[in-house]
Amino acid sequence: MSRIIFFGTGDFAVPSLTALVKDGRFDVLAVVTQPDRPVGRHATITPPPVKVAATILGITDVRQPETLKDAGFQSWIKSVGRSCDAFVVVSYGKILPQWLLDLPKEGVVNVHGSLLPRWRGPSPIQAAIAAGDAKSGVTIMKIDAEMDHGPILSTVETQIAPDETGSSLHDRLAVLGTEALPKTLADFLDGRVSPVEQDHASATTCKILTRDDGKIDWTRPATDIERLIRAYNPWPGCWTLVGGKRLKIHKASVIAGDDAFKPGQCFVFEKQPAVACGEGTALVLDEIQIEGRASVSGAAFVKGFTGWEDRRVA
């Protein structure tokens, strides 16, 4: 059996870890994941999903170094790492330094949620939907010194559906990675697959997202805004300001607009709230949530929110 150590933290990594453990060809010696963090409104200390999964899978050696520079962690990984065939990194959340990449015999393998070299960086799934890409997928690659830059071992493609959200694509890609990872890793370690250099000239990158990135610019065309709403659902979410309050927009539909309305102008379309966007387009708000209240349908929102018409959002 090939000896590996798994580095991972988020939900995206859980199916991959599960697949490797259950495959039978790999001995997952240990799991390295982020420390338990405060989560939610009451800042409850919560273990990362990978730690929970590792426990369920019966992996007893789970390491959660605050920093990879931690002396105890370093001495452990340096002694065990050299006896490993490979490390596998999925949604770990830290950049691995070169000395660590050099430890295992065959290097470090990564699962990335895009068709590299398109969308290098920390938000590839959102980026693909927001850009209106026809397809996305998972790339399994060897990690090198630069971000998502290493040679490719295998790729799995999938079409992006017209109603695809960041959430749905995230979940689908996590499973796609699951199906490809054990075979690709085994083939690589057995020498049946060789890494292929990326086409660096056609690379695109995406950035780390914050809540502010979800603030809607109503001067953009409705098509772009609608994609952004799907891409950023559920994280970081799209929102706007109405009457000084934050209005989250979970789901919207593009309609033909009215040139008489300036971008940001609110109106009612077939009993649903709508907002004028750029280039004479408009957006019907299907599922929205005002600050402090639960999420409701647009039609329901308009019934209780007096004066939606004649307002402007910003």
Add this chain to the structure above:
RNA sequence: CGCGGGAUAGAGCAGUUGGCAGCUCGCCAGGCCCAUAACCUGGAGGUCGCGGGUUCGAGUCCCGCUCCCGCAA
């Protein structure tokens, strides 16, 4: 105990200095129309989140509790 908003009819909301529980939509019955996600008439539907307290009287004021949510992390 990080900051803040909320719980009122099936849905979404309003409710002023405490004084008969309201609005829009939906629902039921009837009417009108070539027609309607249109219009008209009538009707049903609430233990105002839960538990205490103040008061002649509490949706409203005070105390405690439960649940939902925005920000922050």
